[in-house]
Amino acid sequence: MGCGSGKVLPEGPGKGPGKGCVSVVHSLVAFGKARDDDDDEPKKKGASWFSTSVGNLPPASDGRRRIQDKVTKYKDKFDPRVTARYDIRALIGRGSFSRVVRVEHRATRQPFAIKMMEVEAPGGREACASELAVLRRVSHSHVIQLIEVFQFPRRVYVVLELATGGELLDRVVSRGHFTERDAAQALRMVLAGLGHLHNLGIAHRDLKPENLLYYHPGADSRLLVTDFGLATFGGAGSEMSGPDGRIGGDHNGADGTWCLRTTCGTPEYMAPEVLLRKPYSCAVDMWALGVIAYVVLSGSMPFEDDSRSRLYRAIVRGKYSFRGDPWPSVSNLAKDFVQRLLPLDPSARLTADRATRHPWVATSAAGSSTRNLHRSISQNLRQRGSRSSSRCPSGGGGGGGGGSRSSGGVQPGLPRAPEG
Known part of the structure; x- marks a missing residue:
């Protein structure tokens, strides 16, 4: 989502998802775009849904040949016990120690995604263990589902549902007609998934529109919460009394619940308590959902600035407005x-369960659901995309583009917590 929107990963080497790790969301994106399969370099964050350029696409025949070459290359790397059950179809994501491919089950021909993780790589084993600890616990129709795991000494193969319906904002733009009722229905599905996670004591920590994917392209598709690369156990409701899912910088509180402290996430969606390096809980996901709701209803961000440090200061002040189109409607x-x-104040935020019962969600925005907000939302999204693609990275803030940050002191551009 622009130059200043790179994910901030957990601090320190070997603590949680390391630098360059492919997030699970890459295993779930729609795989029909030739440029996704053809691109040897990691995809630019946030440059997909608003991109209008097709000039860099290779000829179709060249693209198919390159895709087939890659399929052959990565198929050779897969353990025969995996390929005995799954046909490798296409490479759809990559990182420094992981690859994600689209596959078909040999018996049922059902499509899935397999994330192959090199656990001997620095940080690979910790990242894999953390993500699997979360995925093995969740089972909900609005959370991406773990199918099975193949574990070997050097590699782990994680089989996941394959979501082909696109990102939340893609669907908003492509519909041509979008109302508050549509927004409420989408957010209700997200809340159902979040409620399940939080009842298990799981904090997602990187909730954003790019990680909310439709299972299939149809209008009746369910919306899935995906990408658990930064997720961990912690906060109110946690059933965990041991170190399962623990990520560096977090610790167990005196009452047996996790006290999260690691600074990580995507800047525009990070809660103030995370930026202030205060202990936090699952309430950070509810803040992120508030930002998502603002974006879905308007196509604009409540907190946005080219400078990472100014963005952080705006978030910790909590100042935003409902000015400009389509807010009057x-x-x-x-x-x-x-x-x-x-x-x-995190304790003042709605929980997932209470948010589901909020009248706007519970009634699907009855009384205002016929107002079409699509034109203003799409225009704001495209204008923001145009600004993001033209501006340069900000000098303040660091940690952009998926880099890790130092373990000591305060991250450059990060506001300090008030004394006392």
């Missing part, structure tokens, strides 16, 4: 929903 009930997710 958005109901007060929808605005109230956003406001109840964005208090600076």
Whole structure:
């Protein structure tokens, strides 16, 4: 989502998902775009849904040949016990110690994604263990599902559902007609998945529109919470009394619940308590959902700045507005929903269960659901995309583009917590 939006990974080497790790979301994206399969370099974050350029696409015949060469290359790397069950079809994601491919089950011909992780690589074993600890616990129709795992000394193969319906914002733009009722229905599905995670004591820590994917292209598709590369056990509701899923910088509280401290996530969606390096809980996901709700209803961000340090200061102040189109056409009930997710005090935010019962969500925005917000939302999204693609990285903030950050002191551009 622009130059200043690189994911901030957990601090320190060998603590949680390391530098260059392919997030699970890459295993779930729609795989029909030739440029995704042809690109040898990691894909630019946030440059997909608003891109209008097709000039760099290779000729179709060249693209198919290159794709087939890659399929052959990565098929040879797979353990025969895996390829005995799955046909390798296409490479759809890559990182420094992981590759993600689209596959078909040999018996059922059902499509899946397999994430192959090199566990002997620096940070690979810790990243794999952390992600699997979460994925093995979850089972919900609105959370991406782990199918099976093949574990070998050098590599781990994680078989996952394959979501082909595209990202949340892709669907908003492509519909041609989008109302508050549509927004409420989408957010209700996200809340169902989040409620399941939080009841298990799992904090996602990187909730954003790119990690909300539709299972299939149809209008009746379910929306899935995906990408658990930064997820961990912690916060209120945690059933964990041991170190399962623990990520460096977090620790067990005196009452047996996890006290999370690691600074990680995607800047525009990070909660103030994370930026201030205060202990935090699953409430950080509810803040992120408030930002998502704002974006889905308007196509704009509540907190945005080219400078990472100014962005952080805006977030910790919690100042945003409902000015500009289409906010005059958005109901007060929808605005109230956003406001109840964005208090600076985490204890004042709606929980996932309470948010599901908020009148705007529970009634599907009855009374204002016929107002078409699509034109303004799409225009704002495209304008933001155009700005993001033209501006240069900010000098302040560091940690952009998926780099790791130092383990000591305060990250450059990160506000300090108030004394006392």
